[in-house]
Amino acid sequence: MTHPGLPEYWAFVVWGFMFLLSLGLLLKIDFSRFSYLKQKNVNLYQIKFVSPVIIFLTQSRWLLLVLKLVVVALFLLVIYAGLMGTPVPERNIATVLTWNIWWAGLIISIFFLGSAWCAVCPWDTLASWHVKPRLWLKKYSLKLNNSLEMTPPKWMRSVWPALIMFVGLTWLELGYGITTSPYMTAILSLVMVVMAVVSLAMYKNKAFCHYICPVGRTIGFYSQLAPVELRPVDNSICADCKTMECFNGSDQIDACPTQLVMGRLTQNTYCTSCGNCTQSCPDKNVAWQIRPQSREAIESARPHWDEAWFMLILLTLTSFHGITMMEFWEDSLRNFAQIIGDSGQLLVSFSAGLVLSMLIPVGVYALVIEITRRWSNSGAEKKLGFKKIFTSLVFVTLPLAFSYHLAHNLNHMIRESVGASQLFLNPLGNNVTYSGVADELLIKNSMLLSENTIFMLQALLMMFGFWIAIKVLQKRSEQLNISRVLHLLPVLLFILAINSFHIWMLMQPMVMRLGALCVVPATI
Amino acid sequence: MRKYKNKMLRIFSFFLIFLFTAQAAAHHVLGRPAYSLNEDSNTPPSMQVETQIGSYFITYMVYPAFPRPGERGRVNVYASRIDNGQSYEGEISFTVKNDVLIGDENKEVLGTQNIDGGVYRQGFVFKENGGYIITASFEADGEPYTIDFPLQVGDGSGMTPVLIALAVIVFALISVNVLQRRRIMREKIRSARNNESQPE
Numbered sequence: 071m072t073h074p075g076l077p078e079y080w081a082f083v084v085w086g087f088m089f090l091l092s093l094g095l096l097l098k099i100d101f102s103r104f105s106y107l108k109q110k111n112v113n114l115y116q117i118k119f120v121s122p123v124i125i126f127l128t129q130s131r132w133l134l135l136v137l138k139l140v141v142v143a144l145f146l147l148v149i150y151a152g153l154m155g156t157p158v159p160e161r162n163i164a165t166v167l168t169w170n171i172w173w174a175g176l177i178i179s180i181f182f183l184g185s186a187w188c189a190v191c192p193w194d195t196l197a198s199w200h201v202k203p204r205l206w207l208k209k210y211s212l213k214l215n216n217s218l219e220m221t222p223p224k225w226m227r228s229v230w231p232a233l234i235m236f237v238g239l240t241w242l243e244l245g246y247g248i249t250t251s252p253y254m255t256a257i258l259s260l261v262m263v264v265m266a267v268v269s270l271a272m273y274k275n276k277a278f279c280h281y282i283c284p285v286g287r288t289i290g291f292y293s294q295l296a297p298v299e300l301r302p303v304d305n306s307i308c309a310d311c312k313t314m315e316c317f318n319g320s321d322q323i324d325a326c327p328t329q330l331v332m333g334r335l336t337q338n339t340y341c342t343s344c345g346n347c348t349q350s351c352p353d354k355n356v357a358w359q360i361r362p363q364s365r366e367a368i369e370s371a372r373p374h375w376d377e378a379w380f381m382l383i384l385l386t387l388t389s390f391h392g393i394t395m396m397e398f399w400e401d402s403l404r405n406f407a408q409i410i411g412d413s414g415q416l417l418v419s420f421s422a423g424l425v426l427s428m429l430i431p432v433g434v435y436a437l438v439i440e441i442t443r444r445w446s447n448s449g450a451e452k453k454l455g456f457k458k459i460f461t462s463l464v465f466v467t468l469p470l471a472f473s474y475h476l477a478h479n480l481n482h483m484i485r486e487s488v489g490a491s492q493l494f495l496n497p498l499g500n501n502v503t504y505s506g507v508a509d510e511l512l513i514k515n516s517m518l519l520s521e522n523t524i525f526m527l528q529a530l531l532m533m534f535g536f537w538i539a540i541k542v543l544q545k546r547s548e549q550l551n552i553s554r555v556l557h558l559l560p561v562l563l564f565i566l567a568i569n570s571f572h573i574w575m576l577m578q579p580m581v582m583r584l585g586a587l588c589v590v591p592a593t594i
Numbered sequence: 595m596r597k598y599k600n601k602m603l604r605i606f607s608f609f610l611i612f613l614f615t616a617q618a619a620a621h622h623v624l625g626r627p628a629y630s631l632n633e634d635s636n637t638p639p640s641m642q643v644e645t646q647i648g649s650y651f652i653t654y655m656v657y658p659a660f661p662r663p664g665e666r667g668r669v670n671v672y673a674s675r676i677d678n679g680q681s682y683e684g685e686i687s688f689t690v691k692n693d694v695l696i697g698d699e700n701k702e703v704l705g706t707q708n709i710d711g712g713v714y715r716q717g718f719v720f721k722e723n724g725g726y727i728i729t730a731s732f733e734a735d736g737e738p739y740t741i742d743f744p745l746q747v748g749d750g751s752g753m754t755p756v757l758i759a760l761a762v763i764v765f766a767l768i769s770v771n772v773l774q775r776r777r778i779m780r781e782k783i784r785s786a787r788n789n790e791s792q793p794e
Binding site for chain 2: 157407408413
């Protein structure tokens with residue numbers, strides 16, 4: 071079963087918008103005149119009616135604990151249902167909750183709440199309960215600490231491990247087909263918990279969240295585009311602070327799990343929204359703030375080599391997700407398999423497709439950067455290095471990946487989650503019945519948003535992504551002192567090509583991740 | 595407008611056309627099981643897997659998808675050449691073994707079948723719960739072909755993976771605790787030696 075693609079008229083609206091914006095860039099129209107980026111952050115603690123709620127949400131340890139308990143309970147249900155329930159993926163809550171609701175909804179949550187998910191992540195929660203139970207057993211004065219507190223080795227202290235994990239997860243998801251197997255979904259859940267526990271038992275702080283977790287790092291990078299951040303209310307208080315409870319922790323509260331110093335924090339990438347800093351700061355100087363959306367990616371996030379690669383691969387894998395859900399994908403895979411003599415589940419052919427889908431955009435981006443470097447260096451006194459331009463301009467990929475990811479997931483989330491609540495009545499999916507036609511009708515008529523609204527949101531998201539990418543290009547090129555607008559043309563064409571390709575994919579019928587949902591059997 | 599639209603579409607399609615040439619209707623992913631459930635007929639669900647091996651497309655269907663011990667079931671196999679769609683018409687033999695990583699596979703022959711209306715049908719009855727691998731084998735163009743497919747009879751392995759995960763976690767935590775104790779002990783001994791060696 072496939073989802074209908076974006077109608078042509080919406081695609082042309084987006085392409086028209088892209089054309090006008092590109093023209094504006096080339097004609098050197100200063101977009102900063104229309105910019106909202108100069109607006110100051112809004113400290114939620116200082117808004118009269120909102121502040122009590124925000125203070126309660128961030129200072130209350132009980133609320134966070136309750137949320138964690140709920141998420142852990144659902145997570146354990148996923149494992150139980152995956153192991154004990156039906157292997158039919160559409161009828162088992164393990165696959166539906168994990169891949170249709172959580173995985174699709176997670177990306178959407180970042181748009182509003184940044185890295186909030188990390189605060190209640192069940193992998194980390196279970197690992198912490200196993201390894202560092204001193205906080206929740208404090209009442210009984212049990213101060214167990216099962217961690218060796220070793221410093222992670224140097225090779226690990228980057229996002230490369232997370233990047234490798236992310237590619238591996240994509241392979242498992244789309245190649246091996248873990249999304250269509252409740253059993254394997256449960257196994258993956260267990261493996262992630264074991265990895266989180268072992269990592270926490272070996273290394274100090276939360277090396278798993280910081281360096282290994284592919285979900286956490288994806289959230290972290292996308293959070294650069296989020297409208298919320300945890301930051302100091304008054305920077306001068308942080309500048310004078312000698313105790314740094316945010317970094318060191320206190321008797322009651324753990325240290326920052328990713329070793330961030332609040333006074334020097336400029337980007338969300340590694341913030342897990344755990345709230346330790348808001349609770350431990352004796353001056354109550356850390357607060358949730360609303361900021362101009364995407365400001366961090368546009369101007370303040372600092373470029374790093376490993377992070378640049380993560381962002382670039384994030385873009386390629388996001389596009390690859392879309393490609394594998396196109397109707398032509400399977401036949402292309404079959405044709406390729408026949409050429410190389412692959413058989414069975416065609417995993418070799420799939421792996422080749424995965425590698426190719428990463429290499430082509432990376433190669434094109436590298437070429438674009440090299441052309442930009444040559445053009446901008448010709449006649450310039452201060453020469454720019456390839457690495458410098460590569461890492462600075464790579465931020466253009468972030469909004470492109472995020473907007474497509476959101477638009478793509480919106481389809482999964484809205485269309486494929488219809489009736490998912492009924493799965494809670496029979497989470498294991500035993501004795502389920504099915505009616506293909508009825509399910510199709512159910513999906514069409516019971517969606518949370520109408521089809522036209524989905525299309526409109528997808529078009530708006532694609533425009534949003536392009537708009538932010540252009541802003542990034544303009545701002546980052548200023549920071550690099552690339553003054554001639556013609557020198558930006560290769561990167562502009564790259565942005566246009568990627569966004570156009572994404573729009574083209576949205577226009578195609580998309581194969582459903584799982585089949586139709588969800589008729590509760592009369593025989594439960 | 596239409597001309598412009600087509601041109602635009604051609605330009606934006608170029609990248610994909612360069613990579614992929616085939617277009618076809620969607621069906622389930624190769625090599626993965628698809629379950630056919632139908633509430634209208636009172637029949638249990640069946641499982642179907644499509645795959646390709648060498649020069650042949652293979653489709654096999656297991657009915658029922660989730661057989662119980664003692665319940666009669668059957669496997670249907672369809673094999674057709676990829677290049678011209680012609681059915682394979684020789685014999686296909688079916689064997690079964692336990693799906694185990696370690697231990698006795700206990701391979702048994704289920705039977706050898708001839709084509710019957712384009713389909714090879716092999717019946718089975720399993721007496722015990724468990725995971726099994728059914729293997730269909732045939733020879734074409736002088737080359738052997740074998741297709742393995744797993745079949746779960748009765749309830750699965752249940753909570754074994756959870757027990758394994760817990761065992762790994764407990765082992766890791768105990769190991770860390772032992773190492774921690776040794777480390778603390780070493781530090782105590784070291785500090786005691788330092789105190790002894792310092793002049794009073």
